[in-house]
Amino acid sequence: MRKLLSQFLRFGVVGLGGLVIDVAVFNLLRITILSPDVLHEGPVIAKIISTTLAIGANWVGNRRWTFATAGRAGAAREGIEFAIVSVAGMAIGVLCLWVSHYVLGYTSLLADNIATNVVGLALGAFFRFALYRWWVFNPSRGVLAAEHTAADVVLGATQRAIGPAGFTPLHRVQAVSTVEDRAHRND
Known part of the structure; x- marks a missing residue:
């Protein structure tokens, strides 16, 4: 429980940095070049741009700090999954703004700020944290993926190593020192 709370607090700090980026860029665009007086869809476009920039900052913070201890298979897969979850979370904020x-x-x-940066952000944050923790940055998922890839290379793509979770594959077992058996020694 302590690890979950610590992780959630780090997620909050990273999210706070993303929030500053998101709110600052949104408001800057909303009152200037993407004002509803200039462009009817301006607030929605401003929110998409600001959230996209915040997603980039959050990716770095969550990968390097919040979920840094998670054993992961690869940045490319994780990046794609992070983007999917982040875009879905962004859709929650944009939907709140649009409504x-x-x-x-x-x-x-x-x-506009209350709809997107309070209501939308709160709903999106809980959604993103849950999916980042249990899907994108899941440590057991990353380890299993790495072992699965190694097994595919060793055994071929059509065969798979089957064994209980948590056991070390035989190719990772290291030799132990020999034991001298004095009872069977010929003098």
Whole structure:
């Protein structure tokens, strides 16, 4: 439980950095070149841009710090999975903004910020943490993937090593020192 709490706190710190990027870029774009007065879809486009930048910062922070102890198979697979979860989390925030701005008619800068940076962010954060922890950065999943890849190389793509989880494959067992058996020695 302590590890989960520590991980959640690190996730929060990384997320806070992403939030600063997201909110600052969103508001800068929303009040300048992507204002609804300039472009009707401006707030939604501003949110997509700002969240994309925050996702990049969060990827680095979560990979290097929050989930750094997770045994992982590869950055490419993990990066793709992180992007999928992050885009789904971004969709939650954008959907909250869209409903508030275009369906409910709350078009002020404050209403847009509450919809996307309070409600959308809270819902998206819980969604992302859960999926990052149990899918993207899952330590047991990374170890199994690495062992599976090694088994495929050794045994061929059509065969698989089958064994209980947690046992070390025989090719990783190291030799032990010999034991002298005095009872069977011929004098």
